[in-house]
Each structure stands twice: as structure tokens, then as C-alpha cells.
Amino acid sequence: MKDQKLGKILIVDDNEDLLKAAKIFLKRHFGQVDTETNPGILPVLIVNESYDVILLDMNFTKDVSSGQEGFYWLDRILELDSSAVVVLITAYGDVNTAVKAIKEGATDFVLKPWENEKLLATLHAALQLRQSKLEISELKNQQEQLYKDIDSKFKDIIGQSPLMVKVFETIDRVAATDANVLILGENGTGKELIARAIHRHSRRHREAFVGVDLGAITSTLFESELFGHKKGSFTDAKEDRAGRFEQANKGTLFLDEIGNLPLPLQAKLLAALQNREVTRVGANKPISVNIRLISATNMAIHTMVYSNTFRQDLLYRINTIEITLPPLRDRLEDIPLLANHFIEVYAKKYGKDIRKAGEALIKRMQKYHWPGNIRELQHSIERAVIMTNHGVLQPEDLFIQKQLSPEKQEDLVSLDHLNIEDVEKILIRKALQKHNGHITRAAEELGLTRSSLYRRLERYGL
Template identity: 90%
Template sequence: MKELKPGKILIVDDNEDLLKAAKIFLKRHFGQVDTEINPDLLPILIVNEQYDVIMLDMNFTKDVSSGQEGFYWLDRILELDSSAVVVLITAYGDVNTAVRAIKEGATDFVLKPWENEKLLATINASLQLRQTKLEVHQLKNQQQQIYQDIDSKFKDIIGQSAGMIKVFETIERVAGTDANVLILGENGTGKELIARAIHRNSRRHREAFVGVDLGSITSTLFESELFGHKKGSFTDAKEDRTGRFEQANKGTLFLDEIGNLPLALQAKLLAALQNREVTRVGANKATPVNIRLISATNMPIHNMVYDNSFRQDLLYRINTIEITLPALRERLDDIPHLANHFIEVYAKKYNKDIRKAGEGLIKRMQKYHWPGNIRELQHSIERAVIMTNHSVLQPEDLFIQKQLAPEKQEEMVSLDHLNIEDVEKILIRKALQKHNGHITRAAEELGLTRSSLYRRLERYGL
């Protein structure tokens, strides 16, 4: 016995003889073939059953020649199921009408009386199209869920201190505008979190939020990364690539670590922002872009203007509104809320029965300087949750080095005690102080690459 192909087919026509003939033939090939003489029942049928192919007559008894009933029911079907595959049934003289219907969303049409083999080929092709539509729909849903999962990490900004309330008020005032925003703050204070909050509350929230870490982009790849390139424009350009500006079109572009951008690249960035257009590497024509710009840096960017390491005109362009995030040591009242939030997150992740941070632990945390800010606190809590056997975290659960002022730490390093990490940390701090926080210059003086220096800053919470 021939194996039937999976597929649910519905045939809607007011000709009973045609329905019987079609069902007899198609039942030999497909698992489910339903027929209906009354098109008014279409909404109920579609809601109760997800058909892969719907064969629809263009003319019913109420309107035997114009096809208007067919157009009406085609619209209703696509309204009820945007992925529906509709094959029209029409007479030879109505081909022009059928072509018009295809432009309005139908998949194909068959002429009656039809040849069985042609009908079978049309339905098989339609089934493949239906499968493709369902896969695309599923991918879109998965992508949307991924975006929601990514964004959920930044959804709730935890903070009740005076400094954070001021930040919240600023976000509320500026989010609904298209004003460029510059976010200032130390490493680990949550600058990207604030940028996402601004985007989420803006008129562009349904469009893309595209982030770029300017500190990690080499000068040779800067234009390709931000503006895109054409295939063959340089050795590794094996295909056309859309740059971050174009990816963020109609949405928000977040330029992180903008203070680390060399002067030559600052000029190229300024030109793109002023002209509101980008030219891909290897292209002759510029592409207009419509973005909302949010930038961030942990460097003293206003001081950098005075020592000519950051362009003043670029600073004017990016800082219509400035938001300065307080360091964690300046918002001690928020530490209990942050600690308990991360305890809840990691207790669930590692399946641990941990309820909260004890009072002793909170007091200890509030005495600590937190050079790595919230990022350091988060990692410390995660480590404590993994290692503890307590249901309430205690001071001994949290590994925090005894806090010393930077100058005292330097005094502690002597020939009798040369811990390589302590020495490296002090050298990095001195290089950053010498060059006013300029990562590139500090890295050059230390004999490191920018990426190597960034890794050490992350490791030491600097």
C-alpha cells in the first residue's frame, strides 16, 4: 500500500461533484483531505484545524463571475493565519483575476477542469512552501525569545540610593527624545544597562539596539566594523557586510569605551554622525542612516579634550545629555538589594537553598571599597553561592581582600613580599594615572596590547 504524505488539505467550493472528485483523488496521496461547500464556515475550520494547503474557489453562488467573494475569503484566511498557503480554483477565463489574487497573497492557482498530475504537482509545491513558512515563523519566534532573554538581563536596574534616583529621573526625561546621551562611570557600574534602559523606554524600542565596544576594535577594522564593506574591498572581504551603523538604522547605536578611540578614528566617526550617512569600504555611494546615539566611557573625557586626546567637536556631538553613574562605594544603601538580587539569581542557577545575605555580611560588604563596582560584587556573590553550605550567606562566605588605599598597597610591596599580581596591579594603576586613564597609551607603556590590558583590568577589578 502506498504511504500517504503528511499534510492537511482543505477544499472549499460550492460544486459538490468537484469536491467529491478532488477528495477521491487526493486521498490517495495525502493523510487528510477535508471539503466544505459553504465558505462562511471557513473561520471555524481554520481556527479548529491548521491546514497546510487551502484550495479556494474564486466564485461562489452569490457572485458567480467577478471573483469578489474569492478575494474576500482570501483576505479572511490570511488574516486568520498569516502563514496560510492558498491555492485558487478558477475557470480558464478568470486567469487575470487569479493573477491579481496571487499579488494579494495567494500562492498559486489551478484551472478547472484540471489534470490530476498537474494538480498533484501544485499541491506538493504548496506543501513545501507551507513548511518553509512555518520554519521561518518558528525562527522569528526563537529570535524574538532570544532578544527577550538577552534584554531581560538588563531589564531591572537595582538601586534606591539618592544617586541612582537621580539617574532614573534623567532616564525618564530623556528616553522619549532622540537626544544623544553620554554615560560616564567607572568600569562595572552598569553603563550598558543604562543604555539599554534608555532604548527600551524610547520611541525606537521596537527597533534594534546595537552595541559596539570601540576599545576592542583595531584601527584597521574600524571602518569595516562600523560602516561595513563590499566584497573584495580588501583581502578578507569575501562577501558584503553590513556595518553596525546600518544594523542600528531606525534603532539605537551604543558606542561603548568611546574615550579609547584614537584621534584619527574620532574624525571618521564624527563625519558619519554629522552627515548621518556611512560609506562602506569599497563602495562609491553613501548610505543614509537614522540612529539614536548613546555613548559611554570610564575615562575623564572632558580632561582629554584639554590635553588634545579627544576632539572637542565630537564631544559636543555625543553629549547632548550626560548621565554620570555613581560608583558602588558611593551608593552603599544599594548593596543589600544588589547582594540579595544576585543571591536569588545564582541560588536558582546552581540549585542551592540560599535565602539571603546575613547582616554581618552586609556590613562587611559596605566597608569594602569595591574597585570593580557591581561587576565585582556580582562575581563575589556567585563564588560565595557556589562555595557556601549556609542558607544565609555569612561574612566568611565572601572572599574579599582586605581593603587598602592604593598608596598603602604600594607601600606593602617590598623585596620581602613580591607577589606578581600585586606588582602588576600597581604598575597598571600607575600607567593609567600617568596617562589620565588612556588605555592605548597605558598599554604601550606597559608593553601590552589593548586587549591584554583590558583582560587585566577585568581580572583585578580596576
């Protein structure tokens, strides 16, 4: 059979006639059959080749009948490869010795002269055992790595700048509590990563982390998405459905872009948070929920309270603890770490032999403003890895748009050599500033739909 031809067998015996006969027979059933008369070569063979089954004689010429030499080499084999599968070759009179050897780590034994069918059956069983051992070993390695990843602090968040150290210290202090957390920061600074880190280090880490992008949920679907619905409660409600609050029960609910929520929906969210219960659309009976709330926004939410576009009582409810993420331009010392991390990720993904970012490129990146923050850096590195043929990324490999000063940006519409993307980016920035980051209002002023504006924000790294 095809899978039987994949096995690698090593036979160690000082009887050359036995080795020749065994090899002729076993070659018909296994992919590779090696033979050796000198057991002293075993360490070299095992280091250089991964054998599925090793057939080992118990008695060699130096030790004709006691089996002690066999015990010695059995120990050496298992020392070199703990998952090795060793089948002993022994004579009728040495069965007790073979049984003792099995207690010390051998898998089975065959009596010589052997019957070919019995030998074959023993080797097939040994081969299956070897495959099982390797699978178990691989699973253990994966599990150990998983535990390391889980236990390693802030494994997805890269940074050692003083500002990021403060963020890490805050996570350490608040993660174990159930305090509501509000994460502030520009687009692309990694707010969701921080939220996930808080959850991972909390007492709720074995429960669900449920994220909701409030900026992408329409007003008509808000209650259905967050609170759930009953079958038939509206046209597309073809079955009962739990909302995000229920899905996050006993775990963490992450409300991203909470600053984009219109005032009427803010009131509904506040009621659910205050009462710790939700009522599905089309139902009358409230459902109790036990969640840890983490929210995030890129908007000036405290300013929005003063302009009456965000409820003050809701802000008090969601920001027991507040974490502000610094923009990339304020943590320039983290750029080399981030750049080389993304180079490693994308070099592996695209099969490129790229080792790092060169010093000249690092200096250039540290002079750039990075309006799109880490997300813009990540996309730039990915594009550079795809396009370059260099082993070390150079400045010419990374496309960075020419940085304009704020004064020049104000006068940009009067400059020569403009392209439509430059103008569009500035108009989008101005609209967002005018409306304090409110996506719906900015989109209306620009004559765009919300989804069109989101696509442009993503394209330009804004």
C-alpha cells in the first residue's frame, strides 16, 4: 500500500546474512530500509536520519548472550530520540530479557528466525506507534507555544517607548478588574489590540471577546445587532438571534467607534448598560447580561460632550478608566521594532528573503508624519516586501508620500502639480475636523455615503 511504502526502517545486527535477507523482504513494503552491522554507528545514523522503526539485535559478538550490549544501545537510541520506536531481535532463549527491555522502553520484539508475515505485522504496528508519537509531540509543541503566546505580555503590541510603557502599566493595573475602559486614539494606533490585551489578562479571559464596529451599524439595525431579535419581528428576521450583548455574556464586549453613535442610540445603549439587561426586538422579556465593557473612539469625545453630540452620562458610564494611545509620530523609537516585525511577517507570507530595514530607511521613516499611524506603516512595509528585490529594505523600496506642512496644506488648492488624491485627502480631513470626527456628518458634507467615506479613509490611511 502507498502509505506503507513511506516508512524508514533501520536494522542493526552483526549477522550479515540476516541483514541481506531482511532488506530484500522489507524493501517490498517500506520506502527505505538501511542496515548496519556495527551498533557504534547508531548515534551518527540517528542524528542524520529520522527512522520510523529501528530493529535492534540484543546480542552482538562482544556480548554473545547476556543482552547487556542491547540494553546499552537501547538506552542510547532513546536518549538521542525520545520518540524512537525500537523493536528488538532476540532468540527463543532470551524472551525474558526482551520483556525486561520492553519495560525499559523498547516497543516490541521479534524472535529469530522470524516468520515474514509476523515480522511485517510487528513493523506495521510499530510504524503506527511512531506516527502517533510524532503527532503527540507536535501537538505538545503547539500547545507549549500557545501557552507561551498567551502568557507573554502584550504579545501583539510592539513598543518600548516611554508612552507605550505607560499604556502597558495601565493595562496591568486595570485588566484584572471589571472596570469599564475607554480607549482613545487616532485611526491605526491599535485600539482593538489594546482591548484584546485587557481581555486576555482579565478574569474573563476564558470567555468570549465580542467586538462591534458601531460606526458600521445603521440606526435601523442597531437594536437587532446589539440586543438581538425574535423570529418574525421584522422582514429579514427568519429566526431568533442573540445580540452582541448576549454573545458577550460573562466575557468582554468591545464597542469600537462609539463616538459615531447618534444621540437617540446613545440613550438605548446607556439604558442597557445601567440595567445590565437587554430586550430582543419583538420580545417583551428582558435578558440579564454580565459583561465587561471596553469602548474605543478616534474622536474628541470630551469636546463632543460640550457640543452636546455625546451624552455626558454615557461618557461617565464607559470611561471608569481611560487609556490614550499615542500616535506613531510621538513614539518614533518604536518604528524600527514595528518595521522589522512587519518585514518578518510579510517576508514569510510572500516567500521573500528579506532580513530587515536598513538604517537609511529607518531614518527616513522616523522623519515621516505617519497620518495613518501603525496601519499605514504596516501597509507600506507589505507593499515594499512585495516589490523589492533587496535583502535589506532601502529608502527607495518604501513609497511614502511627500510630507506637507500644515501651512502648505492650507494653501494646497492653489499649488501646481496636484493630483486628485491629494485634494481629496485634505477635503476629507477638513470635513472630519469640522464635524469633530463624526463620520455621518462629514460624509453628508462631502456628498458621500458612509461606506464610501470609510473606503477612502482606509485607502488613504486616515
